[in-house]
Amino acid sequence: MGVELHKDLLESINIDVERHAKMMGMGLEGYKTQFMSQDNRPKAMEYFNWFMSEIQGQRIAEINQLRAEKKPAVGAFCIFVPEEIVVGAGGVCYGLCGGSNATVADAESELPRNICPLIKSAYGFKLQRTCAYTQSADFICGETTCEAKKKTWELLNKHHPVHVINVPHMKRERDLSIWQEEIKEFKERIESVTEKKLTLAEMLEGVEIINAKRAALLRLDKLRSQNPDVMPISGKDALFILQMGSMDDPVRYTQNVNNVCDELEVRLQKGISVFPKNTPRLMVLGTPIAIPNWKLHTAIESSGGCVINEESCTGHRYYKDNVDVTGVQSEDDLYHRLIERYAKIDCACFTPNTGRVEKIVQMYKERKADGVIYYTLSFCHTYNVESHLVTEALAKEGIPCLVIESDYSPEDAGQIKTRVEAFLESIAFKQKAQAFANK
């Protein structure tokens, strides 16, 4: 597999090679058990199987090849990092490892136990030197979207260079205007890596590439959720595609997402579904889902349900909006358009987070979904508090909803599965009752 072939490279970026190989072994084993075992997967998923096998191998080689050409490699934890600019500079902007429980204990030597597992996991990967993405990053780009991350940058900065983008608390005119300054400074930081000026044309090219990527994902979203009787791809596979989007080369990735979409279109025409008709179709709302955190999707799809959408940063929140560059004449124009797009992200970090609740209800109705799982990573105060507003609105609409808060430990997998099963049963019962009523 990829990792072994690239041992020298991994050593050169100061990876703990032995431990890293073990971690990758575990990850691949998990992928094999939870993904490869699925029946009737789209053929085009083969690309993603391959990518998974090379996720810490060939992909790392590609990134380091770019770095050798003085192209930037930026690690991120958040969809507020303007990847368009990095890609415009010919570089790569990727999500860092942060979905594994195996690094959490190490992180807890410096971080509190009761903060978000994603932060602890990512921090632990840095301490262990077991993520080749982290080790390859010219710098890690943090932001201020959550306070545990915000404060963790101060500690992480002692282990790896960190640049912080100040995403404001609010979205009023004056907040957006200082946010725009942040984008400009980020571009300058990129230029400090490439040691040359990044032009407007290059940045526009970056926007075009990322717009195409988001458009492909929006296409996938529609295909997997448009027909209540035909689920042409599993929620797990769709989630995996989404997860790979933060690591793969965006052009190659977009092509491969579109390949999957082409196949799904045919499946929809032919009525080929990977789940039986009447399988309860769920939307998952909330916080990001980093690999290999497949706990929730696995619980749902091994209990007779399926996932048709993630209203999450690993999902719809990421790809729902594109950057409109029509008529852009100057760099400032472009920064303004970038902020226009980024300010549409309805992250719970904003107060108020206008529009999210209404959007969720609308998404639910458009997709004719059968229920909603509001999922938050443990100790994520913003999504956690906001869940009250969301569930209140869902209750008013009579939309079935289950709230799950979880970390990366395997301990609650059984409990989650039991709760999901009960939730799916209640949905099935409701459907039956409705069918009788309609007779």
Added chain:
Amino acid sequence: MGVELHKDLLESINIDVERHAKMMGMGLEGYKTQFMSQDNRPKAMEYFNWFMSEIQGQRIAEINQLRAEKKPAVGAFCIFVPEEIVVGAGGVCYGLCGGSNATVADAESELPRNICPLIKSAYGFKLQRTCAYTQSADFICGETTCEAKKKTWELLNKHHPVHVINVPHMKRERDLSIWQEEIKEFKERIESVTEKKLTLAEMLEGVEIINAKRAALLRLDKLRSQNPDVMPISGKDALFILQMGSMDDPVRYTQNVNNVCDELEVRLQKGISVFPKNTPRLMVLGTPIAIPNWKLHTAIESSGGCVINEESCTGHRYYKDNVDVTGVQSEDDLYHRLIERYAKIDCACFTPNTGRVEKIVQMYKERKADGVIYYTLSFCHTYNVESHLVTEALAKEGIPCLVIESDYSPEDAGQIKTRVEAFLESIAFKQKAQAFANK
């Protein structure tokens, strides 16, 4: 007692009078047991005994008398709310009830369990209608210093009018400039209550009153901590004085703090200490301590230690800096000076929170303290993550430090006491060892 005399008033502001009376009874009982029982308290504490007895009685009548005269009453949870402006308008800016466990369960019907107890407690007081301060507030002034609060305003706003001040994540020039706008808007909000323009002269008067209050508290700080052999007032009494500062009329309060200080000066001259010589003198660092949350101070001072300083929002962080109004000519000048002062607050909400670590070490040395307790309210991510930087610096200096995270439940009181006892023992042992070494 005060509450019964003011039953009609309490009913008029929609207090649940019966429940409120029970809560007040519990609070007064706690005060009696934990405070009145102390030996050799300064005579000037009598005022504060009286104030405690009227805290939800006469003081509420005073506030509502002002409201009848169209003076503003603003409830707050944070020392970033510019009380100078409210006081300048002839009104009152006070801390809301938020230190009791008795309201937490109610709050958890709308808020997550795993957020800061202060927020839950305060929210519960609103739901229960058992805090006469909350019920008297024209509006509650929230801020964005922590994300659980930031998001809670969106919910609280459904129960009581809320105005939010956007305190930025950072303190760079551009962050401060938008923060200044917030101060201006806050002033306009105050004017919407008084229905008349607030003048520069009035605001300057407000600054003068609050500057005097902070100066009195700084004086108290010096008196209680300057002589390692003489502790003229208990940490509990000093904490109680600090806590009352967020509720009392600032002019009367300042006078009474200075009365205590006058008495402490005499005690210092005469060598009158409320604790034996060689009592380990501790500094408490961290998050605010709202009444009746006296758990930590009680644990320390009933275990043979004493508290000589709170590096906390209920303490030194609040009173360490004053507003310099020298040469202020215009309202904008004043807002600028206010921000200059408010930006000196070294709250962990900022990234980076420059200077706090060095300040703590300096405070420790100046006060010749014997140890430090880093205290955080549960789930306070900012202070919690920052504790790593603080404890690292303390360890380098060889300063004994104990980290305690706690909520308002009584369950961990025993555990905290045991840990504090062990900590005090280790300090005493260190002192003995040093004494031998010096022989």
